[in-house]
Amino acid sequence: MVKKITLLAIAGIMATVSAPSAIAGWTPVKPVEFVVMAGKGGGADKAVRLIQSIIAENEMAPVPFTPVNKAGGSGAEALVHVNGRSGNDHTIMFTLNSFYTTPLRQPKLGVDIADFTPIARMAEDTFLLWVHSDRKDINNMADFAKAAKAKGKDWIMAGTGKNSEDNLLTDFLNGAYGLQMKYVPYKGGGKVAKELAGKNADSTVNNPSEQLGFYEAGTTKALASFTDERLPLFPNAPTFKELGEDYVYYMQRTVVGAPGMSQEATEYYQGLFKDVFNSKKWQEYRTKKSLQGDLLQGDALMSYWMKERDVHEVMLKNMGAIK
Amino acid sequence: MLEILGLLADGFTIVFQLQNLLLIIGGCALGLFIGAMPGLGSVNGVAILLPLTFLVPPTGAIIFLAAIYYGAMYGGAISSIMLGIPGASTAVATTFDGRPLAKQGLADLALTGAAFASFIGGTIAVILFTFFAPPLAHVALVFGAPEEFALMMLAFATFVGLGNDDLFKTLFSICIGLVLSAVGFDIISGEPRLVLWDIIGFMHGVNFLVLAIGIYGIGEMLWTVEEHVLGGGKSMMSEANVTVKRTITNIKLLAKTWKATIMGSFLGYFVGILPAAGATPGSLMAYGIAKQISKEPEKFGDGALEGVCAPEAANNAASTGSMLPMLTLGIPGSPTTAILLGGMVIWGLEPGPRLFVDHGDFVWGLIASLYAANVFALLINIAFIPVFIKILKTPFTILAPVIFVLCLIGGYAPTQDMHDVWLMLAFGIVGYLMRKLDYPLAPAVLAIVLGPLAEPALRQSLIISDGSFSIFFNRAYAGPIMVVALVLLFLPLLKMAYNKYQSVRS
Structure with missing residues (x-):
């Protein structure tokens, strides 16, 4: 009996906690699957776990975000998995540049990144x-x-x-x-x-x-x-541009939604990740790790992907990695 | 020396704060449970609890997570011994002899042995850690691809050169493991490979736990069912009891395994400090070497106590060892420390060479907590042994379905993919058949663990040397290791040749 009452009390508290955000529109109703296109312990994985803790610490979402690592085939496994979750509002993915290169190199996967839902570019890593x-x-x-x-x-x-x-x-x-x-x-x-x-x-x-x-x-x-301007942390390292080579290269750190995600859910995640982006912890992390790149969302993010995909296609062709 | 003791004393003042003590005890108990649950190893446990650690300061958080890591090393042995299902990848080697001991009604002996060996391994490792961190970090740093490959060769050699198993069956088993380990993705070329029948699930490769739980958990079940149904046996049940008299006999028996335990401790620690190796290869290698140095190698696989103590000492020592590259070099020594590194990012700490200087409290608090965690994990473990023995007395008809469900969970948990559950069941059946045909299974497990470590190391070395194998012999560390490995590897062939020569002469 006592147990039952406690359970009811817990359920009640949880209901009141999640209630206010429910008024504001669509919110996730079950844990969100946060697919990572890389293995545990790598740079992308660390960023995801940081984001997960920022969301939990500030109670930004009514449900937990659960990282699921799918590193197989340079992220091919993750891409196929999320592609298969078409129309799902509870699957998002954290991507890198293999988001462009893997579908280019493995056309058999049948993945077109233009189908994915652009949520937020959280940073660009530098080299x-x-x-x-x-x-x-x-x-x-x-x-x-x-x-x-x-x-x-x-x-x-x-x-x-x-x-x-x-x-x-x-x-x-x-x-x-x-x-x-x-x-x-x-x-x-x-x-x-x-x-x-x-x-x-x-x-x-x-x-x-x-x-x-x-x-x-x-x-x-x-x-x-390999940046446009010198990095504040490394003021003595000139850019290749300064050295007369027109060459810059960045690695995106971006949150992507499953293809065909509903409009309401897309807006929810875009709002959420905007808050995460602006949080003190994420900004500190950006400074400390010398990350560049502003927040990019929606159509702007999609056109960034398309531009980067073209750039990578040319690069891979020059390397002889694809025809 | 005095300076180190002073720092360690500072560490202990942090550990003995009430909150931190409770975190250690809680972490050890939780880790014990996580480790004992098949499939829920320390990697998952630490990953699941990581985001909650912002509730306490970083030192408390790392102490808690390290205690879980540690407790899981103790806990992994429990289901390995009692049910024959490896509780975690690090405890696979414990299954080899722990399960036969339990079947002989000696579960209490095996469990006590595992607990004490873990304690000794953990304690030796943390003492080494305390006093020799900087020079050992240097060794880890200069250990390049050729050295890694030489070490892997040594591990294979210990398994091949055992002599009393059928050499060709052992090699066959290793080859199966190596092929399975090659499935999925090629790090060097960056291309998918051996994605069997184009099934997406094979892209992440064949998870080592899927194989281990399949052939040991499911295979063991099938084996027992056969004995139970056909033989009317009571093989799943244990006659073990816990009495004071038995405990004293057990401790006397354990004292005789000191050589294997000490060897496992040092070996585990050194394998642990090498980046990317971790506790699983460490414990498997310790098992192989324990068999090599044992006076009764033929007992291995049928319930040799040394076969439990050596890998258990090694996995605890390795888990401590793997924290060394994590703290001093900022690179993980095992999958679990990779997650811990992620934690340090969350807490705003920069792991690496500066950590000892900039965050001495954090480092020494952690080291001191490992001493304490060892004591608590041992006490908790010993206290629960009678409970575990009781569980073993559950009738087989009840226990069998429970084990089956645990196996399914264990196969699903690491990748959360049903594909792996089917694969595990298939391995169970194949494992059962291989056992019927007298193929040793341990070498296949060893190969699937070491394959993914050995292959890139070999290819990286050969890229560096333009294809010349001399790179394995003309380097300070790689050379001697490689020579020992080759001698061990060809020992059985030399023995065979010698025997032939003798018989021809007579």
């Missing part, structure tokens, strides 16, 4: 060129080019997966500076950072968030940045 701090002879791009050229194909660039973002950037560097760096793929940016710090690799093109620990410890240093 820098890193070397070990013990390389006293390398302090700028000219030094780098000289040292890498001297070592020829024994210069090892560590990155995450063949034909990944890191591979695109390596190809650019090889082409622009006449180098023959050897690209060695590892699993995850953390591992890549470690290979550089342990001197098993000569350079990396990691995101700041992946290399930050070693940078702060003075083990690795940044030479140049």
Whole structure:
């Protein structure tokens, strides 16, 4: 009996908690499946778990958001899964640039990203060129080019997966500076950072968030940045634009809804993620990890995707990864 | 040295705050349960509870999550021993001998052994952690792809070179495991591969737990059903009792396993500190080596106590070890520490070389909490052993469906995909048939765990060396490890040749 009363009391409290938001329009009625296009512990996964805690801490939603990692096939598994949840209002996904490249490289999946519901671009991650701090002879791009050229194909660039973002950037560097760096793929940016710090690799093109620990410890240093403007955290690393190479590259960190999501649900998630974007914790995270890119939503986000997809198609063709 | 002790003492003052003590006890108890539930390993437990940790300060949060991680290492052994279903991936090796012991009515011995071995492994590891963190972090840092591959070769060699199993059946079993481990995705080329029959579910590969729960959980069920129905046996039930006299005998028996336990502790710790390896390979390797150094290797698989103690010591030691690269290098040493790293992001801490300097309270509070967590987890575990034994006395007709449901949950939980449940059932049937035909199953499990670690390491090394295998021999750490591995690997062949020579001569 006592148990029953307690249960009723809990149910009552929960009803009153969720009631006010229910007046404001559509709200999720069951836990929201938050698919992550990458494995547990990577950059995207960390961001999702941060978002999950921001939503829970500030009681922004009446239901929990449950991260589900589907990393298989460079995110192909996640894309197919969410594509199959067409018309579902309780499935959203956190994506990276594999959102463009995976459907391009695997047309058999039958996924068209134009079908997905644009919710919010939360940030764009940046890339820098890193070397070990013990390389006293390398302090700028000219030094780098000289040292890498001297070592020829024994210069090892560590990155995450063949034909990944890191591979695109390596190809650019090889082409622009006449180098023959050897690209060695590892699993995850953390591992890549470690290979550089342990001197098993000569350079990396990691995101700041992946290399930050070693940078702060003075083990690795940044030479140049693949951004439009210099990053506040790394004021001494010039952009490739300044160095005369017209090359910028970013990694999106974006929340996507299942195809055919209802208008009401779309508006709800757009409002929710706007609040998350503006929360103190997310802004702190952006500053700390040197993230760029403003909040993009709705049609603006869709046209950004279409533009980026075209850019990636050209890049993949140049690499010979697709025809 | 004195400085470290001072820092550790500071850590203990944090641990002995009432809130933190309660967090450790609560975390250990919860972890024990999470670990004992098939499929709900420490990875899931920590991931589920992570977003709630903003309720306490970061030090309290990490202490709580580490206690769960830790408790789960103890808990994983419980269902492995009692039901033959690995409670977590880290406890698979415990099934090999824990389950046969339970069938012989010695469940109390196996459970006590697992608890004490876990305690010893955990304690040795945390002492090593306290005093040798910086030099060991350096070893982890310089350990590149060739070293990783050499280590994996050593692990395979310990299983192949065991001698008393049929060599060709062992190799066959390893090959099956390796093929399964290759399913899904190729990290090096970034392309999907071996997506069998184009079924999307194979894209995430064959989850190791799906195989382990299938062949041990479901396979064991089928096996027992057969014995029960045909033989009228009572094999699922245990004759074990908990009396003071038995406990004393048990402790005497346990004292004899010290070599395996100590070996497992050190091995587990060193495997744990290497990035990306973690507690599962650590415990499997400890099992293999325990068999190698045992005086009675033929007893392994039929209820050797050392076969329980070595992997249990190793998985606890490895879980502590895997926190080292997490804290000092900012890279995970195991899947669970990968989630803990995510937690540190939420709490606004930057893991990496600066953490010890900038957030000494956090680090030393965590280290001190591991000492405490070991004691509490042991006490809780020991206190519950009589309860577990009672559960084992449940009639088979009731226990069997419960185990079956637990297996299904265990197959579904890691990926939340029905595909894996079907796959698990299929593995159960195949595992049962392989057992009928006397194929050893442990090597297949080892291969599916180590395959995904060994393959990229091999290919990365060969990319670096332009295809030359000399890279495995001309490096300071890789060379010696590789030589030992090759010697172990060819030992059975040499033995065979020698025996042949002897018989020809006579």
